[in-house]
């Protein structure tokens with residue numbers, strides 16, 4: 001019973017990213033289920049047990065979803081595997097997007113060697129609780145690195161900059177390291193690295209920035225002292241232990257997006273989740289909405305060609321990266337200003353979007369993202 | 385200490401983008417070479433190929449007499465200094481300098497000796513116990529240099545190491561790095577996008593554009609005999625003036641004519657102009673702002689190059705004034721002594737120092753070759 005509850009809970013946490021507090025007890029029978037104050041539920045389980053559930057969510061649709069799941073489970077499915085029940089329910093139309101998103105975030109098996117969470121504290125407040133907020137950091141080395149050669153050096157350098165709770169080598173096409181860094185254990189209150197990186201549960205943008213600076217210094221040290229070339233991919237901020245797995249899986253998506261961006265623009269070796277908000281938002285759209293948006297974009301010019309050609313994609317991404325500042329975009333793209341203007345004219349002629357305008361640029365960017373979502377560049381050697 | 389040789393080096397990141405193209409360079413032992421060029425021209429990529437942090441797509445890289453294309457970076461015996469110093473935040477200056485040696489398993493006494501020697505050279509002995517946060521920008525930069533020095537590498541690579549410093553400190557550190565080079569006598573390759581930095585620091589400078597070496601020579605020669613319009617315009621500040629016009633022959637004399645202005649070219653240049661087929665062609669005349677003159681004596685020395693111009697803007701630089709003028713329909717800048725007072729809109733007579741003008745083919749942007757005598761002249765200047 002306890003196991004079952006944990007299992008369901010894990011699935012929900014995965015699906016919603018919200019925390020659920022389950023209390024399992026045996027304080028007399030409860031008829032079917034009752035809604036408690038504080039958006040909690042309690043329902044009967046077996047002759048003498050009951051389960052009490054609290055959802056830390058202000059989102060009424062999440063609460064409704066939990067409610068429905070509980071109903072479904074109670075009504076007919078004692079026999080069935082609870083995880084299947086939950087998954088079957090999750091497959092229902094209204095919730096498909098979440099599931100799809102999770103599938104897309106799945107790490108390939110070879111890379112998913114990071115140990116799974118051992119237990120989740122039912123009552124909260126365990127060790128792990130104290131370690132959020134934090135980031136998963138995936139440090140990928142250039143293909144030429146022979147891990148045995150320098151792994152000791154590399155670890156030693158990493159530990160000079162970070163205080164990882166866990167650190168694991170991952171073997172794959174290229175050796176890499178996955179580590180978890182809680183912000184609390186970084187005590188970098190000094191001028192070199194800007195504002196403090198630890199402390200508050202809510203990481204502000206400033207904190208993300210200074211973590212970035214820290215990672216840039218790490219990459220530079222790896223190059224100069226370790227003689228290795230590294231890219232760093234940073235997960236979303238893990239604010240709750242339950243987000244752990246989702247954060248790990250988000251790394252793959254960040255990497256993919258970073259590689260695609262890398263293909264068109266020069267970026268630094270640091271790719272944090274927070275740099276890819278637009279792409280993630282697009283990725284999270286329900287399938288139907290994706291199709292509708294792409295169709296709407298195409299309807300500007302019926303024979304518009306999506307996905308955009310590489311040149312046009314570069315032009316668009318360069319303009320976005322330069323805040324639609326034409327001179328800056330030309331510089332970023334290593335392109336003459338007039339060439340850029342000419343490209344934008346052609347883009348307008350091809351698609352009906354004038355990317356000098358903010359709304360057009362955003363709309364085309366979204367349509368572009370939608371149209372290229374399926375492609376995965378297979379460049380492993382590029383710095384992301 | 386070693387020479388570094390790049391032979392037909394190419395770099396491609398993807399199949400269709402060549403980032404560095406046919407890079408050839410022979411760097412002497414103990415030489416100080418500067419790669420300079422606009423952002424994105426491939427300087428960093430080239431430096432990283434030398435360091436071994438990027439693979440070389442084609443060509444040979446030699447350090448000393450050894451081909452090192454396939455030698456791991458850590459075995460190349462080089463040290464790098466970057467723009468972001470990468471000091472270890474929790475270590476003292478001493479530990480920061482020692483760390484690289486510790487990783488390489490040097491003995492304690494050897495580490496101590498090298499760190500103290502380097503600290504002495506860099507004049508940071510009094511800072512050894514401090515943490516990076518307690519250092520100024522310039523001091524941190526010294527520590528970063530120290531971390532490279534203690535390695536006693538064959539070659540130093542520096543990628544824009546001063547670009548995080550403020551302007552004043554940058555000027556000071558330039559001189560320090562030059563001094564450092566003289567003291568430790570090691571081959572240095574230094575990358576910058578700043579042409580002043582390149583001019584003031586390099587024994588030789590390599591001017592790059594779009595992954596291609598445009599010219600490689602001493603600062604003096606690059607300045608006075610630029611190989612093409614790109615180099616001419618990139619090196620020097622304010623930039624060289626370019627006047628677009630035509631070279632014509634009339635009554636036995638050769639003139640450069642542009643809308644509203646006419647300059648009689650020196651006879652000494654006729655042979656090359658003719659042999660390069662410049663007569664009757666669209667050409668570009670280049671003249672540096674300091675070679676545009678307003679003084680009476682120059683106006684009478686070069687009467688055949690006198691232009692009537694009108695002043696648009698004046699920029700006071702202290703001892704001199706930059707006059708932004710229109711001559712015909714072409715805009716140019718003249719650097720004149722600040723004792724001359726001009727108001728925007730006023731007329732001014734200017735002339736060009738005909739010994740210092742440059743001519744470029746309009747289509748190829750290449751310099752019209754200098755003759756032997758002119759070469760001698762050019763290299764005796766500056």
Ligand SMILES: Nc1ncnc2c1ncn2[C@@H]1O[C@H](COP(=O)(O)OP(=O)(O)O)[C@@H](O)[C@H]1O
Pocket residue numbers: 262265266334382383397398403421422423424425426427428429430
């Ligand atoms: N890892 C990479 N993948 C693809 N292109 C790159 C990569 N690194 C640099 N480039 C491209 O190579 C060119 C030269 O870059 P770089 O050597 O950094 O120039 P510089 O140091 O002169 O500013 C640029 O066009 C840049 O976009």
Ligand SMILES: [Mg+2]
Pocket residue numbers: 427428429
């Ligand atoms: Mg660079």
